[in-house]
Amino acid sequence: MTRLLARYAECIFWMGRYVERAENLARILDVQETFSRDSRGAHDWGTVLDINADRARFGERYGAPTAQAVLRYYVLDRENPNSLVSDIWGARENARTLRPLITTEMWVQLNVFYNRVLRLGVNDLAEERLSRLCSQIKDGCDAHFGITAGTLYRDEAWTFYELGRSIECADQTTRLLDAKLIAAAKRQDDDVVADASYWTALLRSAAGYQAFRRRHPRGVTQEKVTLFMLCDPSFPRSVAHHLSSIEEHLHLLRRQYGLKAANRAIEHLDGMFDDVDPMKVSKIIASGTVHQLDDFIQRSLIELTAILGRSFFGWPVEDPSREPAQAA
Amino acid sequence: MQNQMQTSAAEPDTNGWQGALRGYDPGIFYCEMLRSSERSAAIARVASKLDTISLETLRARAGDAETELYNLGITFTVYSDKDAIDRILPFDLIPRILTRGDWQHIERGTIQRVQTLNLFLHDIYHNQKCIKDGIIPADLVLGNANYRKEMEGLDLPFGTYVHVNGIDLVRGRDGTVMVLEDNARSPSGVSYVVENRHLMMRAFADLMDGVPVMKVSDYGQRLHQGLSEVAPAAIDEPQVVLLSPGVFNSAYFEHVFLAREMGVPLVEGRDLFVDEDRVFMKTIAGRMPVDVIYRRLNDDFLDPEAFNPDSMLGVKGLMRVYAKGNVQLANAIGTGVADDKAIYAYVPRLVRYYLDQDAILPNVETLICREKPALQQVLDRLDQMVVKPVGESGGYGITIGPKATQAELDDQRAKLLANPANFIAQPMIDLSVCPTLTDDGIEPRHVDLRPFAVTGRSTWVLPGGLSRVALRKGSLVVNSSQGGGSKDTWVLGEDVR
Numbered sequence: 102m103t104r105l106l107a108r109y110a111e112c113i114f115w116m117g118r119y120v121e122r123a124e125n126l127a128r129i130l131d132v133q134e135t136f137s138r139d140s141r142g143a144h145d146w147g148t149v150l151d152i153n154a155d156r157a158r159f160g161e162r163y164g165a166p167t168a169q170a171v172l173r174y175y176v177l178d179r180e181n182p183n184s185l186v187s188d189i190w191g192a193r194e195n196a197r198t199l200r201p202l203i204t205t206e207m208w209v210q211l212n213v214f215y216n217r218v219l220r221l222g223v224n225d226l227a228e229e230r231l232s233r234l235c236s237q238i239k240d241g242c243d244a245h246f247g248i249t250a251g252t253l254y255r256d257e258a259w260t261f262y263e264l265g266r267s268i269e270c271a272d273q274t275t276r277l278l279d280a281k282l283i284a285a286a287k288r289q290d291d292d293v294v295a296d297a298s299y300w301t302a303l304l305r306s307a308a309g310y311q312a313f314r315r316r317h318p319r320g321v322t323q324e325k326v327t328l329f330m331l332c333d334p335s336f337p338r339s340v341a342h343h344l345s346s347i348e349e350h351l352h353l354l355r356r357q358y359g360l361k362a363a364n365r366a367i368e369h370l371d372g373m374f375d376d377v378d379p380m381k382v383s384k385i386i387a388s389g390t391v392h393q394l395d396d397f398i399q400r401s402l403i404e405l406t407a408i409l410g411r412s413f414f415g416w417p418v419e420d421p422s423r424e425p426a427q428a429a
Numbered sequence: 430m431q432n433q434m435q436t437s438a439a440e441p442d443t444n445g446w447q448g449a450l451r452g453y454d455p456g457i458f459y460c461e462m463l464r465s466s467e468r469s470a471a472i473a474r475v476a477s478k479l480d481t482i483s484l485e486t487l488r489a490r491a492g493d494a495e496t497e498l499y500n501l502g503i504t505f506t507v508y509s510d511k512d513a514i515d516r517i518l519p520f521d522l523i524p525r526i527l528t529r530g531d532w533q534h535i536e537r538g539t540i541q542r543v544q545t546l547n548l549f550l551h552d553i554y555h556n557q558k559c560i561k562d563g564i565i566p567a568d569l570v571l572g573n574a575n576y577r578k579e580m581e582g583l584d585l586p587f588g589t590y591v592h593v594n595g596i597d598l599v600r601g602r603d604g605t606v607m608v609l610e611d612n613a614r615s616p617s618g619v620s621y622v623v624e625n626r627h628l629m630m631r632a633f634a635d636l637m638d639g640v641p642v643m644k645v646s647d648y649g650q651r652l653h654q655g656l657s658e659v660a661p662a663a664i665d666e667p668q669v670v671l672l673s674p675g676v677f678n679s680a681y682f683e684h685v686f687l688a689r690e691m692g693v694p695l696v697e698g699r700d701l702f703v704d705e706d707r708v709f710m711k712t713i714a715g716r717m718p719v720d721v722i723y724r725r726l727n728d729d730f731l732d733p734e735a736f737n738p739d740s741m742l743g744v745k746g747l748m749r750v751y752a753k754g755n756v757q758l759a760n761a762i763g764t765g766v767a768d769d770k771a772i773y774a775y776v777p778r779l780v781r782y783y784l785d786q787d788a789i790l791p792n793v794e795t796l797i798c799r800e801k802p803a804l805q806q807v808l809d810r811l812d813q814m815v816v817k818p819v820g821e822s823g824g825y826g827i828t829i830g831p832k833a834t835q836a837e838l839d840d841q842r843a844k845l846l847a848n849p850a851n852f853i854a855q856p857m858i859d860l861s862v863c864p865t866l867t868d869d870g871i872e873p874r875h876v877d878l879r880p881f882a883v884t885g886r887s888t889w890v891l892p893g894g895l896s897r898v899a900l901r902k903g904s905l906v907v908n909s910s911q912g913g914g915s916k917d918t919w920v921l922g923e924d925v926r
Contacts, residue, residue: 103668104712106694197502197676200685201695205501212502257713360714413713 105257109202111414113258114265116195117249121266123188124242125273130175131235132306134168134228145284146171152280153183172226176234185238189218192245204252207245214241257358260350264409267350271343272402277306278330279395285323297321304329307338324386331394332379340398341377344370347405362412369408373401448480449487450864455873459604459861461525469528470925471640478636479523479864487866491522494632503624503682518621519914522633525863525876525896529924532892535598535606538790539880540888541780543594546613546767547884548783550590553766554580564782565775573772575765577728579735579748585761586659587886592723592759593652594882595619595895598790600861607793607858609877611776613768614760615725618895618915619881620686623648625917626893641922643892649690651883651891652723656691658885659757660720667720669693670710672701674726674742684725691723698726703746708756721757728762770819770853771797793858799850807854808845811838814854816845829905831857860905863916865898875899877907878918892920 133149146166150156155174158181163170178184193215200208218238225234246266253259281303300321304310307330316333317325334341348370355363375381376398385394410416441447444454455463466473495517498504504515527535552559553570560567570576595616597609626645630637653669660667673684675697688695700710701719709716724731730740735748750756766772774795777788796803796814807814811830818826828841845852862873880894896916897907907913 103694104714104717106696106700107711107713108697108700109694110713194676197681200502201688208502209500213500216499261713358714415711 105261107413107415109199109258110261111410112195112198113202114261114409114414116192116199117262117265118269119188119192119195120242120245121269122183122273123185123192124239125270125277126175126183126185126188127235127238127242128306128308129277130172131232131239132302134231134235148280148284149175151283152276155181155183168228169226172231173223176226177221177223186218186221189215189241202258204248206248206252210241210244210248214245217241257354257360260353260358261409261413263350264347267343267346268402268406270338271340271347272399274307274330274338274340274343275395275398277303278327279392282323282327282391282395300326309336309338312336324383327386327391328379328382332377332382344373344377348374360413365412366405366408369401369405373398373405376401446480449482449484449871450476450480451870453864453871453873455862457602458859458873458875459600459602460873461527461600461861461863461876462523464604465526465528465531468530468924469526469921471921472526472528475524475526475636475640484866484870487522487871490632491520491866494520494522494628497628497631498624501624503620518909519900520625520628521865521874521898521900521914521916522629523864523866523871524629524633524636524917524919525878525898526919526921527878529921531606532920534789535878535880536890536892538606538608538788539594539596539882539890541784541786541789542596542608542611542776543591543882543884543888545776545780545783546591546594546611546764547588549779550761550764550767551585551588552783554583554763559779559782562782564778565772569769569771569775570766573766573769575728575763575769577763579752580761580763583752584754586757587884589659589884589886590761590764591767592655592659592761592884594884595879596790596882598878598880598894599793599858600878602859602861604861606790606878608773608776608790609793609858610770611768611773612879613764614727616879616881617680617683617725618879618897619648619891620683621915622881622891622893622895622918623690624686625915629917637919640919642919643922645891645893648881648883648891649687649692651889652687653691653693655883655885655889656721656723656757656759659759661754661757664720668710668718669721669723670696670701670719672696672698672722672724672726672744674730678725680725687723693723698740698742698744701744701747703744703750706750706753706755708744708747708750719756721759723759728765731758731762770817771799771850774853793855796854798845798852798854803854804845804849807852808842811842811845813857815857816841816852816854818851819853825910827906829857832905857905860899863896863898865900865916867900867902872902874902875905875907876916893918 129149129152133146146168149171150159150166159166159174163174174181174184176185179186181187193211196203196208196211249262253262285299300323301310303326304313309329313326313329316329329336329339331340333339334345336342351363351367351370354360355367376394382394385391407416411418442451446453462472462476466476498517498520502515504517549559559565560570591613593616595612595618597612598606599609600606623645656669657667669691670693671684671688671691673681673695675681678684684695694710696710702709708719710719726742729737731743732745732747733740733743734745751758751762773792774797777792780786780788796807798804798807807816814830816828828837830838860875860877863876864871865874876896876898878894878896881891883889896918897913898916899905899907899912900914901912904912
């Protein structure tokens with residue numbers, strides 16, 4: 102049987118990541134619009150810029166972070182590599198390369214989805230329509246995930262797809278958490294630590310509010326929410342859950358597909374599990390250094406991607422600092 | 430249904446049509462539906478059935494079909510400065526139908542032509558007997574830009590150079606099918622043949638009911654089989670790959686289609702490398718050897734070491750491996766000599782020379798402008814001739830005398846005088862027509878036909894082909910770059926009169 106082309110492995114890895122990134126961004130924009138007014142009723146759209154570390158790049162082109170400017174930047178701006186239209190474009194371009202590999206159903210959905218996103222204009226960003234727009238994006242992403250799960254043949258390609266998704270979603274979860282923590286630190290006078298609605302917004306953006314409520318019927322605190330998002334293995338957007346998923350797929354590569362090169366990644370992953378041990382994380386929360394932990398996890402995920410790149414995608418070994426090419 | 434009642438209430442026209450075909454008049458041209466109906470009850474039935482469908486229904490179905498093509502991404506990409514625009518090849522849902530008898534004739538003629546081209550290519554890259562025997566001028570072959578010295582003396586399995594061939598056929602006013610052009614390099618369009626059929630089966634299944642149409646869906650398997658046959662004999666399950674220039678190529682959809690239908694990897698030059706006289710591809714499990722490359726890349730770009738040193742699309746050292754016989758390329762390098770417009774004129778003589786047979790499919794009468802008497806004939810009746818530059822494809826640079834302005838004719842005359850060897854000229858052919866859905870109802874539009882032949886050990890012709898249609902009223906240019914569309918092509922499995 103023909104082995105998977107290295108380039109295809111990388112493309113499908115990034116296809117999953119791009120859709121995951123788009124979905125997370127839509128969630129963030131939606132929640133920002135709906136739930137993150139402060140006690141004076143004002144929006145802080147700068148938080149979204151912090152999540153993506155985009156303040157400088159944004160400021161150069163748009164100036165002050167008004168709602169309209171931030172939305173334009175994150176929904177319509179093709180020059181912003183982190184915008185919705187860029188994400189869906191990236192997913193669709195990778196899918197175009199992968200067409201001999203993926204199902205027609207997957208391709209058609211992404212193609213139609215992309216063409217719909219292309220038609221979005223400034224009018225769609227109006228406050229009263231934004232929530233609907235975000236829902237459409239989330240629906241499109243979820244349709245992609247569902248169609249993929251329902252139709253894609255389970256071989257190495259599926260494994261790399263799932264690895265890409267899990268790495269991206271774990272990364273997004275830490276960014277989301279981090280941005281809230283930074284914003285909270287800036288607004289000490291509002292007593293955000295005790296402000297349940299502030300943490301509720303965070304949970305909603307990660308689709309975790311109902312699950313959290315079932316798990317913790319009483320009290321929404323910063324500590325509980327942080328633990329939930331980093332360490333609860335049953336919450337499908339938590340870092341711990343994604344690490345388990347990554348582990349499962351790396352073992353598939355090694356055992357089922359006989360790819361010994363997966364060992365390097367497995368070793369690296371073992372270390373990461375320690376980082377999200379609930380006891381350790383509780384201590385970190387108490388000492389107020391969650392931001393550093395988030396940073397560390399993000400760097401570990403970037404290194405994991407680089408290990409996959411060198412082991413399977415044909416990235417040059419001598420240049421470990423290479424920026425991810427993000428395929429097509 | 431309401432619409433049908435309205436149309437059936439109308440008075441039949443002089444030909445007895447009272448529905449969608451009411452008023453349809455092919456004029457002096459051979460009509461692929463009406464004239465072929467005389468030899469096939471099945472085609473006559475399709476015409477009658479078509480006539481019972483209202484124009485509104487046809488238009489609605491055509492709209493659905495185009496949306497589906499767009500959503501499926503069955504598109505070619507047009508690049509402007511800033512954007513990449515995906516366009517579909519316009520699809521006309523009224524099929525072009527060939528009788529069993531017509532098809533057998535075309536099939537035999539196509540096989541004969543492919544045989545001849547392969548024998549010719551083997552000859553010019555070995556003993557060059559056809560030149561020594563005076564059948565063809567030496568400079569036409571050796572001075573041809575597509576002649577590859579690197580191929581001299583190289584033996585190919587079964588003497589097959591042209592593994593995939595597409596011949597452009599046209600039908601004249603009297604119904605004679607003639608060869609307009611050979612395509613022996615990388616003929617494209619076969620994906621539309623198969624996809625058009627899929628589309629047709631969804632959009633217009635009722636029209637196909639009870640019609641014995643031959644299937645086209647096994648093209649990929651046939652192609653894979655043909656390519657596997659030419660692999661080095663010792664290999665049990667040869668690794669075939671399709672080499673594409675990549676997603677930015679306008680025919681990328683077709684490359685995807687073919688790779689998928691063959692079940693082989695779609696690779697780019699960067700996925701392959703040469704080591705120790707073998708070609709390998711880069712996989713997640715390391716290097717894997719490659720035995721046959723179906724390349725959709727011109728000779729120039731194949732190997733920066735042997736050809737264009739600036740090519741980023743090819744594989745360095747590929748020619749060395751090829752010369753050793755450790756990899757097979759389809760089509761072979763250097764086949765461009767055989768489909769040159771100047772060589773075309775000699776093909777009927779080559780058929781006689783190599784096979785001792787008459788050409789089953791005649792050429793369109795062709796004047797070779799490099800020959801002085803021919804040039805004079807062309808200049809004398811330029812307003813009646815179609816003049817084509819020999820090096821171009823895709824319908825570029827053609828002057829159609831009867832349709833040209835005086836300024837265009839003067840321009841062409843100057844070009845002819847400046848460089849006569851660059852041109853051939855043919856009389857204007859009254860291409861056959863096919864009923865086609867237009868804004869003004871069903872009207873005759875000119876069509877051609879490109880059948881596809883796959884050759885490994887022997888030649889197989891896909892029963893069907895790409896029927897291209899000139900959608901502009903009166904236009905004879907069917908190329909997609911010049912306002913052409915396509916139709917599903919049905920070959921009947923049997924003829925019942």
